[in-house]
Amino acid sequence: MKQEKILILGACGQIGVELTLALRARFGDSNVVASDLRPEVHPLLAGTGPYYTVDATDIKAVADIVNKEKITQIYLLAALLSATGEKMPLKAWDINMNSLLQVLELGVEQKLTKIYWPSSIAVFGTTTPKQDTPQKTVVEPTTVYGISKYAGELWCQYYNRRYGLDVRSLRYPGLISWKSAPGGGTTDYAVEIYHEALKHKAYTSFLSENTYLPMMYMDDAIRGTIELMEAPEEQIKSRMAYNLSAMSFSPAEIAASIQKHIPDFSISYAPDFRQAIADSWPSSIDDAAARADWHWKHEFDLEKMTAEMLQHLSA
Ligand code: NAD
Ligand code: AKB
Numbered sequence: 001m002k003q004e005k006i007l008i009l010g011a012c013g014q015i016g017v018e019l020t021l022a023l024r025a026r027f028g029d030s031n032v033v034a035s036d037l038r039p040e041v042h043p044l045l046a047g048t049g050p051y052y053t054v055d056a057t058d059i060k061a062v063a064d065i066v067n068k069e070k071i072t073q074i075y076l077l078a079a080l081l082s083a084t085g086e087k088m089p090l091k092a093w094d095i096n097m098n099s100l101l102q103v104l105e106l107g108v109e110q111k112l113t114k115i116y117w118p119s120s121i122a123v124f125g126t127t128t129p130k131q132d133t134p135q136k137t138v139v140e141p142t143t144v145y146g147i148s149k150y151a152g153e154l155w156c157q158y159y160n161r162r163y164g165l166d167v168r169s170l171r172y173p174g175l176i177s178w179k180s181a182p183g184g185g186t187t188d189y190a191v192e193i194y195h196e197a198l199k200h201k202a203y204t205s206f207l208s209e210n211t212y213l214p215m216m217y218m219d220d221a222i223r224g225t226i227e228l229m230e231a232p233e234e235q236i237k238s239r240m241a242y243n244l245s246a247m248s249f250s251p252a253e254i255a256a257s258i259q260k261h262i263p264d265f266s267i268s269y270a271p272d273f274r275q276a277i278a279d280s281w282p283s284s285i286d287d288a289a290a291r292a293d294w295h296w297k298h299e300f301d302l303e304k305m306t307a308e309m310l311q312h313l314s315a
Contacts, residue, residue: 004113005031007071009056009099010078012036015118015172015221017044017180019075022222024049033069037078044179056099059106066110075116076103082122082277084184085145096148104159104167115167116229119153119241121214122146123171126280133282135243135289142280153240160239168228169241173214173285175221176305178312186277190215190254194309197258197265205251206272212283216246217300217308224296231294238289245287246298247305257306 006027011020011034021044023032029049034041041051050069054061056078065071078099085092100117107115124133125140141147149171159165174187182188189205190213196203207213224244228236249257255267290296300308 004072006073007033008075012038012042014180014182016077059102073114081185082145089144092144100152108163119149119171123150132286157239170244171241177218186274204268208271209252212250214285217305220298235294242290243285243287245285248284
């Protein structure tokens with residue numbers, strides 16, 4: 001069997017760092033080429049394998065790496081997330097859409113075996129059922145980020161139907177990690193709170209007390225991504241992104257779980273522009289299709305995640 005060689009675009013971000021390390025452990029360091037817009041590789045990736053500085057929207061530069069490194073699969077993670085996207089909507093559209101369209105074209109031209117591109121719960125909007133949001137439902141995103149993700153899902157489905165390109169996608173919830181920092185999303189509070197709890201025993205949340213959002217620990221997200229990518233092709237019945245779920249909690253609930261370890265931790269609330277984004281998203285997600293089609297199963301709930309986050313961040 002031909003050795004697969006993976007290119008990751010956006011490898012220095014919150015997901016990219018951990019996904020690059022996990023894929024390198026699985027396929028060998030030299031078979032996973034990391035790249036990002038950042039001139040310097042992320043410290044956790046330094047010395048672990050090849051790294052290129054490249055703009056994911058510069059298709060010629062990306063194609064040059066694909067040819068030079070004999071790349072067979074691309075994981076496209078470069079994007080502007082929900083909160084940053086609202087500050088610069090046209091730039092977010094440009095980065096999120098053009099990188100995807102060009103990678104899809106490259107996939108066809110270069111006969112890539114697989115492409116991974118993540119979507120988000122941000123595809124859903126205020127007209128979507130809020131609890132246990134189904135895989136297929138009303139989809140009217142209100143943020144530029146959500147619009148780009150939904151349009152992207154349709155493009156992925158189009159390239160699969162029209163050209164047979166094996167492109168796979170997940171609608172991640174908010175991801176919580178200790179190795180790498182989040183990059184400008186609405187769910188970032190659920191990472192910041194652990195850092196502040198350990199440093200200052202206090203946190204001011206930019207989302208209100210009872211704002212419930214779907215969330216997931218990074219270990220589950222990385223395992224789910226690899227399982228999706230390794231599932232036999234006939235199991236992938238949706239070429240729109242799969243809903244993916246693990247837990248749902250509010251700022252008050254994550255604070256209560258931290259107080260079990262740090263009893264004098266206190267939380268206060270000062271909602272900002274991100275509250276409106278959170279209010280437009282589901283509170284919980286129904287991921288029955290992922291569980292049935294390729295046997296997705298999460299491992300971390302809020303209590304298990306809090307124990308791990310505090311242990312790793314205080315080590
Ligand atoms: P991040 O912001 O932490 O990382 C994105 C990386 O892309 C950064 O290192 C940035 O330097 C890089 N980048 C930005 N523009 C680029 C460009 N033009 N060319 C090359 N690199 C560029 O984001 P993340 O959280 O790691 O997200 C990765 C993907 O997963 C994104 O598509 C995001 O929408 C999706 N996603 C993330 C979450 C989450 O909670 N982290 C949830 C849902 C979906
Ligand atoms: C964000 O908050 O923008 C991301 C996401 C849920 O897509 N974490």
